[in-house]
Amino acid sequence: GQNIDQPTEMTATEGAIVQINCTYQTSGFNGLFWYQQHAGEAPTFLSYNVLDGLEEKGRFSSFLSRSKGYSYLLLKELQMKDSASYLCAVMDSNYQLIWGAGTKLIIKP
Amino acid sequence: GAVVSQHPSWVICKSGTSVKIECRSLDFQATTMFWYRQFPKQSLMLMATSNEGSKATYEQGVEKDKFLINHASLTLSTLTVTSAHPEDSSFYICSAREGGEPNQPQHFGDGTRLSIL
Numbered sequence: 001g002q003n004i005d006q007p008t009e010m011t012a013t014e015g016a017i018v019q020i021n022c023t024y025q026t027s028g029f030n031g032l033f034w035y036q037q038h039a040g041e042a043p044t045f046l047s048y049n050v051l052d053g054l055e056e057k058g059r060f061s062s063f064l065s066r067s068k069g070y071s072y073l074l075l076k077e078l079q080m081k082d083s084a085s086y087l088c089a090v091m092d093s094n095y096q097l098i099w100g101a102g103t104k105l106i107i108k109p
Numbered sequence: 110g111a112v113v114s115q116h117p118s119w120v121i122c123k124s125g126t127s128v129k130i131e132c133r134s135l136d137f138q139a140t141t142m143f144w145y146r147q148f149p150k151q152s153l154m155l156m157a158t159s160n161e162g163s164k165a166t167y168e169q170g171v172e173k174d175k176f177l178i179n180h181a182s183l184t185l186s187t188l189t190v191t192s193a194h195p196e197d198s199s200f201y202i203c204s205a206r207e208g209g210e211p212n213q214p215q216h217f218g219d220g221t222r223l224s225i226l
Contacts, residue, residue: 031212042115042202042217043153050212087152095211101152 002026004100006088011106012078020073020086020103028093034062034073035087037102043087046073075105083107112136113205115218123226124195130188130221132203138183139205143215144176147200159186193225 005023012018024032031050035043049055049064049071061074073086085102092098112135120128132142142159157178158166165178175197177189186205190197200222204215 033214035217040200040222042220045111045214045216048212048214091212097155097215099152099155 002090002092002098004088004090004098006086006100006103008101009104009106011108012075014078014080014107014109016078017074017076018078018105020075020088020105022071022073022088022100024069024071024088024090024098024100026090026092026098029066030091030093030095032062032064032071033089033091033097034071035089036084037087038084046086078107080107080109111207111216113139113203113216113218115203115221117221118219119222119224121224121226122193125192126225128190128193128223130190130201130203130223132186132188132205132218134184134205134207134216137205137207139186139207140183140209141206141211142180142186143204143206144178144186144188145202145204147202147220149200153202156188190223193223195225198223198225 003025034046037043047062054063059076064071085104087102088100089097114133116131140161144156145153147153156171159178159180161180161183167173180186202220204217206215207213
């Protein structure tokens with residue numbers, strides 16, 4: 001079966017750095033997406049990785065290793081507004097998005 | 110860019126009522142739109158994939174006659190929950206894929222919170 005694993009919840013301190021991991025087993029691979037979802041709101045697109053390596057976008061970076069079935073989202077200089085759920089989603093060989101359950105990130109002052 | 114508008118944002122209605130939710134891509138054409146359902150503290154559950162000009166593809170376990178989807182133009186898809194009951198109460202979210210390539214990111218509407226009394 002297809003599976004996406006990410007931690008249920010993480011806690012970090014304002015101003016610090018946090019890394020949210022995602023591992024996947026899917027039938028084929030056509031890219032990995034990270035989305036941010038604040039409570040009660042719809043997800044917003046953060047990043048897309050299809051090749052191995054690190055993609056940097058301001059305070060957020062996303063890394064992919066296809067051979068390991070592994071990705072992480074790195075958030076730097078954490079702000080209180082970064083408190084949200086972070087969803088990892090993988091596009092399989094049929095271009096279907098397989099969603100992880102999300103990681104709830106709690107930022108403390 | 111890539112703005113998706115979803116209306117209404119909140120609906121409260123009586124059991125047995127049919128509810129229509131609209132999803133519009135405002136600044137791009139969306140050949141494909143998606144309808145999701147999300148229960149509290151759970152991940153997104155894909156209900157159906159809506160393709161412009163053709164019938165929607167429903168996920169296993171989703172009733173086609175219960176959740177009617179119409180994608181009549183490249184910028185509009187609608188989901189109608191027919192004869193809604195309390196168990197249909199949920200957060201419904203649409204998304205639209207920008208461009209014709211299947212690996213393009215999906216952009217989400219703000220969601221519709223549906224409460225059936």
